[in-house]
Amino acid sequence: VKGSARRKPGQRNFMEQVRECRDNGYLLSSRKMGSGAFSKVYLAYATRERMQHNAKLASDLRGKHHAMVAIKIISTAEAPGHLNVVGRGPDPTYRNSQHSYLVLELAARGDLLEHINWVSERRCSPGLDEEEARRLFWQLVSAVAHCHSSGIVHRDLECENILLDDRGLLELTDFGFASHLGLKSLLLSTFCGSVACTAPDILMSKYNGEQADLWSLGIIRYAMVTGKLPFKERQTHRMLHLMHHGPTFGPGMSPVPGPDPIRGLLQLRPCARLGLQQVARWLAPRRPS
Structure with a gap:
C-alpha cells in the first residue's frame, strides 16, 4: 500500500x-x-x-x-x-x-588519503614527491612519539585518521581504539584498525601496542611515496602470506641514502622494527658535506 x-x-x-x-x-x-x-x-x-x-x-x-x-x-x-x-x-x-x-575537527584539506589521491592526479604520478612525503611523515612520527611517551598507543594508524589543516600541517585523530598502557611489556589481544594497515602481530592476536604502531607507520610511509598500499587482501591468512613475502619496491623509491624506513618498519618480527628515534634520525635534515 x-x-x-x-x-x-x-x-x-x-x-x-x-x-x-x-x-x-x-x-x-x-x-x-x-x-x-x-x-x-x-x-x-x-x-x-x-x-x-x-x-x-x-x-x-x-x-x-x-x-x-x-x-x-x-x-x-x-x-x-x-x-x-x-x-x-x-x-x-x-x-x-x-x-x-x-x-x-573538520580538516580544511581532508585526510591524508584524499590528499595523496589529489596530488597523484595533479602530478600524473602516484604518491607524493619525496620532499612532501618526508615533511608529513616527520610530523606523523613526532605525533606518535608524543603519544608513546605519554603511555598511549593508537592501534588504528591509517591515512584516513590523519588530517591536514589549511596550512598543510598534520593532525593525528580518531583515538577510538587507543589504549593507555601502564606496563610497556603488557601484550594486548583486541583486534583494532583496518586489515590493510594492521600489523601481523595484531592479526595473530598477541601484540605489543607500540610495536604494532610502528608497522602501521611503515604502511603509511609506503602509501605516501607509492600512492597505494603494500598489502591488500580481505582474508587474514592471505594477508599474512603477503606480509611474509614483504612489500614490493619500485625503482627510486628511497632516493635519500641510509636505511630505508619502510623496510625497517615492515619487519615481521616486532622487536626487529625500527624504533621511533631511529626513524626520526633518518628523517632529520641532513647538512651538506
Missing part, C-alpha cells in the same frame, strides 16, 4: 543517528566523508545552542568561520572489545548502547 512501506534497516538506523546527534546539539548531514570496518564519518553542523554550552567549540569554529565538524559514528555492537576513547576533539564524545559518537 502506498505510504505504508517500511524504511530499510540502514535508513532507520541513520535516522536514529540523526536524532541522537540532534539531541546532543549537532545536525547530522547525509554527506558521508569516510567509512571503516566498524564506523562511518559524516559531515555535521554544531547548533547555536551547542556552541553556547561549549566555549572551546564556539571559539574553534569562530576562528574557522563556519559551524562544520566531522562526526565519527562507531558501532559498539560490532567493534571488537570495548572502546577506550582518549582522543581529543572540539567536543566530548557521547554514546548510547549501540553507538559511540566522536566529534572531530
Whole structure:
C-alpha cells in the first residue's frame, strides 16, 4: 500500500543517528566523508545552542568561520572489545548502547588519503614527491612519539585518521581504539584498525601496542611515496602470506641514502622494527658535506 512501506534497516538506523546527534546539539548531514570496518564519518553542523554550552567549540569554529565538524559514528555492537576513547576533539564524545559518537575537527584539506589521491592526479604520478612525503611523515612520527611517551598507543594508524589543516600541517585523530598502557611489556589481544594497515602481530592476536604502531607507520610511509598500499587482501591468512613475502619496491623509491624506513618498519618480527628515534634520525635534515 502506498505510504505504508517500511524504511530499510540502514535508513532507520541513520535516522536514529540523526536524532541522537540532534539531541546532543549537532545536525547530522547525509554527506558521508569516510567509512571503516566498524564506523562511518559524516559531515555535521554544531547548533547555536551547542556552541553556547561549549566555549572551546564556539571559539574553534569562530576562528574557522563556519559551524562544520566531522562526526565519527562507531558501532559498539560490532567493534571488537570495548572502546577506550582518549582522543581529543572540539567536543566530548557521547554514546548510547549501540553507538559511540566522536566529534572531530573538520580538516580544511581532508585526510591524508584524499590528499595523496589529489596530488597523484595533479602530478600524473602516484604518491607524493619525496620532499612532501618526508615533511608529513616527520610530523606523523613526532605525533606518535608524543603519544608513546605519554603511555598511549593508537592501534588504528591509517591515512584516513590523519588530517591536514589549511596550512598543510598534520593532525593525528580518531583515538577510538587507543589504549593507555601502564606496563610497556603488557601484550594486548583486541583486534583494532583496518586489515590493510594492521600489523601481523595484531592479526595473530598477541601484540605489543607500540610495536604494532610502528608497522602501521611503515604502511603509511609506503602509501605516501607509492600512492597505494603494500598489502591488500580481505582474508587474514592471505594477508599474512603477503606480509611474509614483504612489500614490493619500485625503482627510486628511497632516493635519500641510509636505511630505508619502510623496510625497517615492515619487519615481521616486532622487536626487529625500527624504533621511533631511529626513524626520526633518518628523517632529520641532513647538512651538506
